[in-house]
Amino acid sequence: MATRSKATSRKTSRKASTARASATRKQGAARKRPTAKRTTKRWSQRVTRESNALDLEHGVFKQTSARKIAASLKRSAESSRRRKSSAYRSALSMLTFYINRAGKNLPKTERARLERAKDELKREFGRE
Structure with missing residues (x-):
């Protein structure tokens, strides 16, 4: 009879320790999650939108002409x-x-247009 109670108590203690371990794992996993992940996920988008340097026009980098991009950037910078x-x-x-933040996701045609916009910007500011 004594052996039964020892075996029963071992099983009970194993169950209790397993339950404590799983509860600890759940709490630890909840603690490790960063709370500010949503705000830091698209920081470059936020910089483009809320920059202290310029108030950019909406969709300025998606325009079809390098000259239009340069003119828009010039207007924004001067104002x-x-x-x-x-x-x-x-x-x-x-x-x-x-250009740098877009990285490999920027198609070659769009990258070429933005590089041409750099030359146009130099020309508009008389720095060529």
Whole structure:
């Protein structure tokens, strides 16, 4: 009879320890999740939208002409009161930022158009 109670108590203690371990795992998994993941996920999109340097027109980088992109960036840079450097430097920085953050996801045709927009921007600011 004593052996039965020992076996029963072992089984009970195993169940209890397993239950505690699974509860700890569940709590630990909940604790490890970052709470601010949603806000940091698309930080580059937020920079493009809410930049302190420029107030960009909606869809400026999706325009079909390099000249239109450059003209829009120039307008935005010259009208901005919050930029810290020259208008040319702010506009070129934002264009380069967009190209770099798009990375491999940017199609070759769109990348070529944005690179041409850099040349147009230089021409518009008389820096050629």
